[in-house]
Amino acid sequence: MNDVVSVTILTGFLGAGKTTLLNYFLTHHGDAPVAILENEFGAVNIDGALLRGGDSVNVVELSNGCVCCSVRGEFSAALNELLDKRAWGDIQFDRLIVETTGLADPGPVIQTFFVDERLREAMRLDAVIALTDCQHVQRQLDEHPVAAAQIGFADRILLTKADLCDEAQVEAALARIHRINSKAEILHITNGECPAELWLDIGAFELSDANLVSEGFHIIRAGAEQPQRFMPFRQAPQGQRSWDDAIQAHVFEAGRLDLKKIGAFMEQCIETYGNDMLRYKGVLAIADNSQRLVVQGVHKVVGFDYGAEWESPDGAFSRLVIIGRYLPVDELRAGFAATAA
Numbered sequence: 001m002n003d004v005v006s007v008t009i010l011t012g013f014l015g016a017g018k019t020t021l022l023n024y025f026l027t028h029h030g031d032a033p034v035a036i037l038e039n040e041f042g043a044v045n046i047d048g049a050l051l052r053g054g055d056s057v058n059v060v061e062l063s064n065g066c067v068c069c070s071v072r073g074e075f076s077a078a079l080n081e082l083l084d085k086r087a088w089g090d091i092q093f094d095r096l097i098v099e100t101t102g103l104a105d106p107g108p109v110i111q112t113f114f115v116d117e118r119l120r121e122a123m124r125l126d127a128v129i130a131l132t133d134c135q136h137v138q139r140q141l142d143e144h145p146v147a148a149a150q151i152g153f154a155d156r157i158l159l160t161k162a163d164l165c166d167e168a169q170v171e172a173a174l175a176r177i178h179r180i181n182s183k184a185e186i187l188h189i190t191n192g193e194c195p196a197e198l199w200l201d202i203g204a205f206e207l208s209d210a211n212l213v214s215e216g217f218h219i220i221r222a223g224a225e226q227p228q229r230f231m232p233f234r235q236a237p238q239g240q241r242s243w244d245d246a247i248q249a250h251v252f253e254a255g256r257l258d259l260k261k262i263g264a265f266m267e268q269c270i271e272t273y274g275n276d277m278l279r280y281k282g283v284l285a286i287a288d289n290s291q292r293l294v295v296q297g298v299h300k301v302v303g304f305d306y307g308a309e310w311e312s313p314d315g316a317f318s319r320l321v322i323i324g325r326y327l328p329v330d331e332l333r334a335g336f337a338a339t340a341a
C-alpha cells in the first residue's frame with residue numbers, strides 16, 4: 001500500500017454522467033483497492049450493487065446534504081474516518097474518488113484537502129475532473145452559476161452526451177466551455193467509456209510546466225483501434241456567442257519578468273481577488289534566470305517552484321492563466337505587464 005492516498009474529485013452538473021463514468025471505471029479497474037466517497041442529496045443512491053461489487057471497493061455515502069455547504073464538517077470527518085480505518089487495517093485503498101452532488105461548488109471541497117492538516121499529509125489531491133453534458137450545458141450555464149464554477153475549477157473536462165447533439169451544438173458547447181476554462185484539456189467521451197489513465201493520476205496539482213492553454217479536444221473511443229483523435233477547436237457558429245458567464249479564463253503574456261515585481265503582483269492579486277480566483281497557473285520567465293518559474297493555486301492557496309530550464313534564452317516568455325469571476329481584467333493586465341524586467 002502506498003502511504004499517500006491519491007484523490008480525484010469528480011464534479012459536474014446533475015445528470016452529467018459522473019456515476020456512469022464511475023461504473024465504467026469500477027467494472028474495468030481490476031483489483032487495486034479503491035475508496036469512493038459518494039455525496040448524494042437525498043436518499044436516492046447510485047447503483048450500490050455494482051459499486052459494492054468487488055471486495056476491493058469501499059463505498060462511503062454522505063447523504064442529505066451537499067459537501068460544499070451543509071455537510072462540509074461531515075465531509076472532513078468521513079475522510080478522517082476512512083484514514084482511521086485504513087490505519088487500523090480494516091480497509092485498504094491507495095486511491096479515493098470523491099463524487100460530489102451535481103449542485104456542489106467544488107471550491108470548498110478542494111480546499112478541505114489543503115486546510116485539514118491530517119488530510120494534507122495523508123492525501124494528495126491529484127485532479128478535479130468535471131463532466132459536462134453537451135446537450136444541456138448551455139441552459140445549465142445560463143441558469144446555474146455553479147455549473148460554471150464546476151467547469152472553472154476543472155483540470156480536465158469530460159464532455160458527455162455529444163452523441164445526442166449535432167455538430168453545431170457540440171462546437172458551441174466546446175467554445176463556451178473553453179472560454180470559461182482554457183486551461184483544462186477536454187475529452188469527448190460516450191457513456192463513461194474513458195480509460196482510467198486519462199482521468200486518474202494526472203498530477204494536476206503538481207508544479208509542472210505542462211501546456212497552459214488547450215488547443216483542441218480529444219475524442220475518446222475506448223477499446224477502438226484508434227482510441228484517441230485530436231481535433232482543434234473551431235469557432236462557435238455565429239449567433240451562438242452571446243454568453244455572459246461570470247467565470248472566464250484570462251491569459252496574460254509577457255517576456256521576462258522581474259522576480260520581485262511579479263512576486264509582489266501575485267501576492268497583491270491573491271490577497272485582493274483570491275476569493276474570486278478559482279484556479280490559476282503560470283509558467284514565467286524571470287530575468288537572469290535560466291529556469292522556468294511555475295506558479296499555481298486555488299483561491300488563496302498558492303505554490304511557486306522552479307521548473308525545467310528554457311531551451312533557449314531567446315525563447316523564454318511568461319504566460320499566466322487565471323480562471324476567475326468578476327475580475328478587473330484590464331487592471332490585472334496592466335499590473336502584470338508592469339512586472340516586466
Ligand SMILES: Nc1nc2c(ncn2[C@@H]2O[C@H](COP(=O)(O)OP(=O)(O)OP(=O)(O)O)[C@@H](O)[C@H]2O)c(=O)[nH]1
Pocket residue numbers: 012013014015016017018019020021101102131160161162163164189190191192
Ligand atoms: N447518450 C448518452 N447518455 C449518457 C452519457 N453519459 C451518461 N449518460 C446517461 O445520462 C444519465 C445520467 O447519468 P449519471 O451517470 O447518472 O449522471 P450523474 O452525473 O451521476 O447524475 P447526478 O448523480 O444526478 O448528478 C444516465 O441515464 C446515463 O446513462 C453519454 O455519453 N451519452
